[in-house]
Amino acid sequence: MAKEQKVDRQVFDEVMVPCYAPMQMIPVRGEGSRVWDQDGREYIDFAGGIAVSCLGHCQPVMVSALTEQAGKLWHLSNVMTNEPALRLARLLTEHSFADKVFFANSGAEANEAALKLARRYAADQFGPEKSEIIAFHQGFHGRTFFTVTVGGQTAYSDGFGPKPGDVTHLAYNDLEGLAAHISDRTCAVMMEPLQGEGGIISPTSEFVQGVRELCDKYRALLIFDEVQTGNGRTGSFYAYQDLGVEPDILSTAKSLGAGFPIGAMLTTDSLAKHLKVGTHGSTYGGNPLACAVAEAVVGEVTKPEVLAGVKEREHWFRDALMAINAKYPIFDEVRGKGLLLGAALNSEWQGRARDILVAAGEEGLLVLVAGANVVRFTPSLVISREEFDCGMTRFEQAVAKLYLS
Ligand SMILES: *Cc1c(COP(=O)(O)O)cnc(C)c1O
Numbered sequence: 506m507a508k509e510q511k512v513d514r515q516v517f518d519e520v521m522v523p524c525y526a527p528m529q530m531i532p533v534r535g536e537g538s539r540v541w542d543q544d545g546r547e548y549i550d551f552a553g554g555i556a557v558s559c560l561g562h563c564q565p566v567m568v569s570a571l572t573e574q575a576g577k578l579w580h581l582s583n584v585m586t587n588e589p590a591l592r593l594a595r596l597l598t599e600h601s602f603a604d605k606v607f608f609a610n611s612g613a614e615a616n617e618a619a620l621k622l623a624r625r626y627a628a629d630q631f632g633p634e635k636s637e638i639i640a641f642h643q644g645f646h647g648r649t650f651f652t653v654t655v656g657g658q659t660a661y662s663d664g665f666g667p668k669p670g671d672v673t674h675l676a677y678n679d680l681e682g683l684a685a686h687i688s689d690r691t692c693a694v695m696m697e698p699l700q701g702e703g704g705i706i707s708p709t710s711e712f713v714q715g716v717r718e719l720c721d722k723y724r725a726l727l728i729f730d731e732v733q734t735g736n737g738r739t740g741s742f743y744a745y746q747d748l749g750v751e752p753d754i755l756s757t758a759k760s761l762g763a764g765f766p767i768g769a770m771l772t773t774d775s776l777a778k779h780l781k782v783g784t785h786g787s788t789y790g791g792n793p794l795a796c797a798v799a800e801a802v803v804g805e806v807t808k809p810e811v812l813a814g815v816k817e818r819e820h821w822f823r824d825a826l827m828a829i830n831a832k833y834p835i836f837d838e839v840r841g842k843g844l845l846l847g848a849a850l851n852s853e854w855q856g857r858a859r860d861i862l863v864a865a866g867e868e869g870l871l872v873l874v875a876g877a878n879v880v881r882f883t884p885s886l887v888i889s890r891e892e893f894d895c896g897m898t899r900f901e902q903a904v905a906k907l908y909l910s
Contacts, residue, residue, distance in 0.1 A: 513543075528866060535562025538885050538892040540871070549896035552871040556701065556733045556845065556883035559760035560805055564887075567763055570801035571794065578793050583786060589796035596803050600742050602751045603771035607780070608791035612732035612758035613647025615768035616695075618785060619754045620651055622772065623693035623726045626779045631724070636670075639687060639694045639725075641677040643703030646695065646730050655695055657703065678708055680715040691725040693754075698744040701733035704876045705840050705847025710748065717750040726753040726776070732768070736760035737806040737886050739843035740815040760886075763802040767795040806886065815843045815886050818893070822846050822882055825897045832901075833908040835861075844886055847879040854878075857907075864903035870896050 514529050530542040538550045538561050553559065560567060574589060581587055594606040607622075609615045620638065627635040640646070644657040653661050654668045657677075662668060671692075675682050677700060687694070694716055700706040720727040729752035734744035738760055741747040745755070753776060758768035789795075805811060823839050826848050830836045837851045850857060858874040865872045873881040884893075 511543075530866075537561040537564075538888045538896070546869065548866075548869050548871050549892055549899060550871045551882050551884045551896050551900075552873045553883045553885055554764060555759070555873060556738060557759045557762075557764055559736060559738070559763050559886045560802060561885040561887060562764075564763070564805075566801050566805055567765075567798055570797045571765065574794050574797035580789075580792055580794070582788055583791060587791070587793045587796070589793045589800055590791040593796045593800045593803065596800060597757075597769060597771060600803070600807055601755065601771055602745075602773070603755065604774040605772055605777035607770040607772075607777075607785070608796070609758075609768040609770065609787055610766050610789050610792075610795070611647070611768045612730075612756065613649045613652045613768075614787065614790070615732065615756035615758050615770045616646045616652045616655070616728075616730055617649050618770040618780075619728050619730075619756050619772075620655060620693070620695070621785055622754060622770070622776060622780055623728060625784060626726065626776055627692040629779050634690055635692050637688075637691045638672045639683070639691055640672065640674055641696055641700075642674050643677065643700055643706070644674075644695070644697055644730075645700070645702035646697075647732070677703075677706060678712045680712050680719075683716060683719060687719050687723050687725065689723055691720075691723050693726040693728050694720055695728040695730060697730045697732075697734065698748055699734050699739060699842055699845060701845060701881075702875055704849075704879050705845065705881060707840065707842060708748075713748050713750050720753075728752060728754045728756070730756050732756055732758045733883075734845060736803070737812055737815055737843075738845050738883070740812055740819065742807055742812065744842070760806070761802065762795055762799050765795050765798040767792075767799050811886060818884075818886070818888060819843050819846065821890070821893055825893075825900075829897075829901045829904055833904050835904060835908060844882070844884055846882045847875050848882075850878045850880070860907060861903065864907050865900055868899040868903045868906075870899040870903065872900070 532540040532542050534541045540548050597606050607618050640655045642657040646652040646656045651669045654672050657674050731743050735757040755771045826839050835854045836848045839848050841847050856877045858880050861880050862874050875881040
């Protein structure tokens with residue numbers, strides 16, 4: 506009986522906490538870079554569930570990893586370890602600077618672990634005065650109270666009472682500002698190696714290198730939040746690998762599970778030992794189902810041809826967007842790296858990113874925004890040429906309709 510009762514968008518308003526404003530249509534099925542809604546209408550997916558669905562929808566390797574594990578063992582808790590978690594942790598250390606891994610269930614939780622490790626290490630090693638966390642305006646690190654406070658948008662962190670203390674926000678890409686502020690009291694600097702939610706802002710190489718040097722000078726830890734940039738998104742497995750600097754702690758989530766919830770904090774032996782038995786934990790963290798899926802995903806994404814394919818697809822997007830812009834000039838620039846791209850609106854189109862998202866939806870295309878002035882594209886890393894062409898045709902139709910109206 507219950508199954509036959511059709512649910513629609515109205516039910517959201519009736520029974521869901523109104524912290525989201527979802528689109529009217531409700532997708533029910535996905536394959537590759539296409540999804541279909543309740544009425545069978547097809548959409549091309551350039552959004553990838555916000556930089557998550559890195560292998561598209563229901564990719565066979567993922568489906569078999571999940572279903573195989575589902576027939577074996579779902580959950581234990583961390584009273585025991587499990588084979589998928591051990592294999593995934595080893596894989597992540599082989600493909601990064603890290604020696605040690607802590608598993609969580611989301612990006613915010615991975616960042617929470619990173620911040621707690623940094624604070625604990627500084628307290629153990631240097632004493633209670635070394636507690637300042639420096640982060641950057643427009644940065645985004647998740648929605649737990651610590652991570653949202655470290656994030657650089659007070660609109661997200663205000664209104665919940667007293668915040669976790671000793672967090673300072675400075676301007677991204679302003680090395681002088683950081684040099685003037687950082688001190689022996691600084692415990693850690695946390696940054697995205699390409700700001701995603703904040704508008705697709707790349708760091709200058711001078712900035713990332715300078716941040717690393719200043720952290721070394723003041724014995725502050727460098728935390729890279731790679732929740733959005735990680736797992737192949739920018740064309741290397743982690744973005745830091747193409748920037749010439751290594752963090753001390755890295756957080757990863759989103760594309761790590763490609764649609765199955767998982768997050769991880771990666772770090773070195775010498776830091777990891779400060780999270781002794783009982784200092785931190787998670788019931789679900791390292792869950793066998795999540796780890797089995799992520800193991801399959803990492804196996805795919807670390808293939809050289811997949812990473813090379815990201816760079817190739819970046820050119821598809823840049824070329825097509827510039828061609829559309831030549832006909833209907835609404836963008837100033839296309840920025841970002843790999844398949845974390847933003848088309849920034851020009852002065853006449855300020856504030857209209859959401860209008861473009863809505864118009865694209867009407868044409869059967871899913872895109873994202875990053876703030877009011879940037880249309881964001883975070884598609885599957887393996888989107889086919891046919892899916893891409895079909896999506897871009899729809900994007901051009903959406904832009905044309907808005908431009909000519
Ligand atoms: C999405 C995101 C997060 C938060 O991840 P959740 O899984 O939503 O908790 C944190 N940092 C960055 C850079 C992100 O893009």
